[in-house]
Amino acid sequence: MKKLLLGLLFFVAIATQAQTYTIANTLKLGTVNQGTAHDSVLVRGVDKIVKFVPRSEFGGGGGSQDLQSVLDNGDVASGTISLLQGGSGSRADLYGHGLYFNNGYIDQNFSIQSDGIRGYNDAENRINKLLFSKITDGFANFYFPDKPSGTYTLATTDDIPTASVSFQAAYNGGRNFSGSNRINYTGTGALDRYLSSWSPDTFKAQDVLFNQSVGLDPTGLSYLDTNIGGGNAIDFRKTSGGYNSYKFPEKTEGTYILATLDDIKIGTTAPASSTATGVTGEIRVVSGYIYWCIATNTWIRASGTTF
Structure with missing residues (x-):
């Protein structure tokens, strides 16, 4: 009889473990012990049955998650x-x-x-x-x-005046500038071969067709012909004090060539004779006489007297 009772209790225990209990009322727990980060979590499944899920299934290693961990799991969201x-x-x-x-x-x-x-x-x-x-x-x-x-x-673009600005208006706005070739003028039509440029140290007028130009700078006036690789210059610099003025000779209309010091042939030694060596136009002034070479190796002279 004792063996029969023990077997019956064992059967009841097994049957009890296999049953599912439905709790209709609110479930309250008076005392809950503190768990760890690795404890399992009770969840209510879609079949309304309470089950446990290991904490590791929620990701993050059971601890708090950072933004990098979340993005590693998925970086797209709606x-x-x-x-x-x-x-x-x-x-x-x-x-x-x-x-x-x-x-x-x-x-x-x-x-x-x-x-x-x-x-x-x-x-x-x-x-x-x-x-x-x-x-x-x-x-x-x-x-x-x-x-x-x-x-x-x-x-904005509408703040920039569209009308032409006069040179006077630009001058009034500020007349100082820096850099080379900052003001350029290119001719049009028959004058499209000419270019004028103004830099702080040089004003240049150029014939771009014939590669010729005239420039004005602080030292004087210069002419350059790049076709021949040469030019001329007039140097106005002065090494001593005072001011000098130079005038062109008053001539009738025509083309004239200016002379230089070496073109003026005035000597101080009298020719040995009227057929002494001499260049046409050469002049010598010696001891009251003026000697003049009127042709190659041909001299005449005139005496100088007071008047």
């Missing part, structure tokens, strides 16, 4: 992603085709979208856009001007 900062109210929202920033005031926003950048002031219905869309091929780079510290206002 909906809005929001980043909030402390108690300042500032936030960044990523959704749609842009990243939106709010500084804590609902009427001021800033966004980066697929076609550019936008700034909003919703309270006053004001929006500024900086659009980067491009309709032609190729890549273009734009740089902000390199300025000292300060606040500057950018200009």
